[in-house]
Amino acid sequence: MLLLAGCASYSGIFPAALRFNERTLADKSVPYANWPSENWWQELQDPVLTKLIEQALADNPGLQAAAARLRRATAIAGETESALAPQIEASLSSTRERFSERGLIPPPYAGTTHNINDLQLAGQWELDFFGKNREALRSALGEVRASEAEQQAARQLLATNVARSYYNLARLLAQHELAETRQRQRLDLAGLVERRVKAGIDTRVELEAAQGVIPENARDIAALDEQVALARHALAALIGKTPEAADDLAPKLPAIAPLAVPKTLPADLLGHRADIVASRWRVEAAGHGMASTKAMFYPNINLRAFTGFSAIGFDQWLDSGSRQPGIGLAISLPIFDAGRLRNLYRISAANVDAAVAGYNGTLLEALRDVADQLSILHSLDIQMERQQATLASAERSYGLALQRYQADISDRLTVLNVETGLIAQRRAAVDLQGRWIDSRIRLINALGGGFAETAPSPADKN
Template sequence: MTRLTLIMLAAGLLSACSMAPLYVQPAAPVAATFAGNADGTVSAADTGWRTFFPDQRLQALITAALIDNRDLRTAALRIEEARALYNVQSADLLPAINGTASGARARVPGSLSMTGQPAIGGTYQVGLGLAAFELDFFGRVRSLNDAALAQFLATTEARLSVQISLVAEVAKAYLSERGFDEQLMLARQTLEGRVQAYQLAQQRYDVGASSELDLRLSETLVQTARVAQLTLQRQRAQAGNALTLLVGRATTDLPAAPLLSDENIITSIAAGLPSDLLMRRPDIRAAEQRLKSANANIGAARAAFFPRISLTAAAGSSSNALSGLFEAGSGSWSFAPQLVLPIFDAGRNRSNLTLAQVRTDLAVVDYEKVIQIAFREVSDALVARGLLEEQVVAQQAVVTAQTVRLTLAQQRFDNGISSALDVVDAQRELFIAKQALVQTRLLRLTNAVDLYRSLGGGLTATAQPG
């Protein structure tokens, strides 16, 4: 009996065939090349975030976020959850052997006893038992195991995708805070200058050298600058709160923050080909693993149409007395194979197969959509990269021109050639131009971060060896 059981177990483990369709990776539904400027020699995936973000203050924030961010912790716990589910499913590939011990005593009344006298008897058993182990001839259990493994791998890739997004979001939140801080500094300097100008206008008005209209225009500039300062104070504080939420805790003793114009954050990165994204981006790899899981479930649904063979067996010792359990001749065994052949299930198996096939088709669509989204993100960032460089240069030229205009307007006003209105208008336009320059620099840096993320950068802290 033991030899027969082992032979059947080995046959079930070794002869299982998969009925899942052969997996073929769908073709990428995108163009062969990216639009926009794709110059560069080093790929984002091979560029560590410490190399891409040389600002030590930002490096400290990213390091803290990778430790304390709650979304990243949740993603890590999801991996543990998926690993546990996979282990539960994979346990069905091997038989579960349990130790058993049982005992029972019963009294039979004299009216039912063959001797006519009441009788008390008992039975005791100990041994090992094999409970309903399925011989996976048609690969049902193996397909379910493959599906669970693919789901586990998809969850692992999802965690990597969360990390890439976290690194990028921390960088963008930090740059946003820096942008508001720089604009706030500009607003404070502007307010101080306009307060001094207002005081001079008040003195000129007091001695009759200017009209009340000029005084009120100067006062308007002061109040406008004060409103801008208060607005930027609120925006900077809120940006700081958003950064703290991403990092996961308040950070102190950080290195000094440079100005946006001083940061060398833009690195020349090669975009490569769209096909490279299939290996670089964890979200695409996760979508493919979900597709593989759905494909494996088709195999399990197909196997449900075929007979299911299971074994239940036990071996041990039995006796009617507890003291006789281990005496010679007390050995006992049982062997109960079972075959279940589907005959009529009201279309349940057919519907389950249709469901598995539809879910696979949905997984294909999802996979293709993720690729298209990734392609668009990279293309958008590449197109914006060159244009934003030119926009920064153009906006700097606007600031230079407005500075000259203000100087000339002030000279004309001092010489009595023009009115104070020309000076007020020049001051307002210069302030707007400087604020726009800060915002344009912020857009350029944010776009660099978006390109780095969309190309799969942010998984490593240092550059990978060649």
């Protein structure tokens, strides 16, 4: 094979990056069922959220751009595939010309003016003995598969962002409601302390302390108003609408339910991550691209055939005597090109290295992402269990204080002070609930969101 490559040689050029074996990085002892499902958001049983995600998948500009990239990759693959088939073209020309008296044209045409007419049908077929065009097609098809997977990754990321923004808005609205409750409670407390000061029971110190938290809480409400507005604008942008489109949304945080997820990394994680599948196809495409470039060092063989009519003048142009058929074989071999082919091959090797490095980085990031979300959910389960106990204690304390007040054993001030602690615990519980649903959605995204590869993956073919 090296002898066929002439003076131009690809020796000494090869990729340097090593691809991780993803199957050795996951815990194969852990079974992994079909979770999450493809339309995982429907399991949250929120019709409004489902409608918003469907709108986003239909109207989001980023997703439309991903679809355009897929169409572009498909068109490039079609154009590349055409090189494997014979090419046929027709040509027609008519040129009026004066023939030189001292040129190649002999008398009686020398020194006269005539029309030179040509009608030709020509065909050409590049015989792909060394696989240059076949490898180029495989590379282009790999790019198509990668674009398909990237489109699915974009869909999954968009659905994830819509769900996260939706429940972030729900958390902020719940916090806003509690902040307003706290403000009303603070106003009641300040009014009570003011009456106690007038009665000589409390001093101005207690009054200033009670009144000082009112503007502070009003500031917090204003900050929450801002965050709610920004959350609505972000959600509207995700679904491809103008900022006011989400003004009427009033989502609620879902109830916390146990998740049947593995405690360690699942063995078939990679089949559920569209970005990893896309990276695998990029590596595959780069490898075929390098093989196509390598074939350029070998002879290029073209078979050409043509037929037609050629004549001087119109009167005998289409006569049988004007027929001009022919067939030929052309072989070209690179001898000296000032290093052009070697540099092209170096570029191909660098493309493989870049694709492998991108795959390795995507794989490690995916594994870290899953591990992070599993750790966060495990920690949140513990935190919420402790918070529920704390909240239950605060509710019991408030109930007892209210009973004592109603029985004239304690005063209203005690009830309001205990209620302050109860509201604080409810706010902490809302934050934990919001973090839990957010982490659950992020885990769904980390596990691929139910993505399943339709084409056989490069790893499965090896």
